[in-house]
Amino acid sequence: xxxxxxxxxxxxxxxxxxxxxxxxxxxxxxxxxxxxxxxxxxxxxxxxxxxxxxxxxxxxxxxxxxxxxxxxxxxxxxxxxxxxxxxxxxxxxxxxxx
Numbered sequence: 576x577x578x579x580x581x582x583x584x585x586x587x588x589x590x591x592x593x594x595x596x597x598x599x600x601x602x603x604x605x606x607x608x609x610x611x612x613x614x615x616x617x618x619x620x621x622x623x624x625x626x627x628x629x630x631x632x633x634x635x636x637x638x639x640x641x642x643x644x645x646x647x648x649x650x651x652x653x654x655x656x657x658x659x660x661x662x663x664x665x666x667x668x669x670x671x672x673x
Contacts (some may be wrong), residue, residue: 576611578631581622581660587591593656600650604630605654607644623662628658635662 585593598620601613611631618625630640641647 576624576631576633577638578629578663578665579660580663581628581630581658583626583628584624585626585655587625589656593626593654596650596653596655597626600654601630601649603644603647603650604641607637607641607647609633609640624659626642638662 595616604610604613609632613628613630616627
């Protein structure tokens with residue numbers, strides 16, 4: 576499993592519009608092969624990127640397939656903002672029991 580970490584540049588006055596569009600985009604993604612889960616995080620304080628999206632996929636091929644899907648591409652465009660996605664692998668995992 577791989578993770579896509581996506582910081583978003585969103586003006587404060589667009590929070591409600593952006594979160595609704597992000598939820599709609601994630602619902603489209605949830606129907607695509609290889610999709611696992613997604614979360615949208617909002618900063619509690621001052622931050623350059625107030626919203627960070629995390630999405631989990633089976634593989635980079637799953638992501639490529641999603642980006643080629645016209646419905647998903649349209650949902651991404653509907654976000655109406657600048658984003659900076661990058662694929663990450665887990666480097667270290669620490670749990671309560673480790």
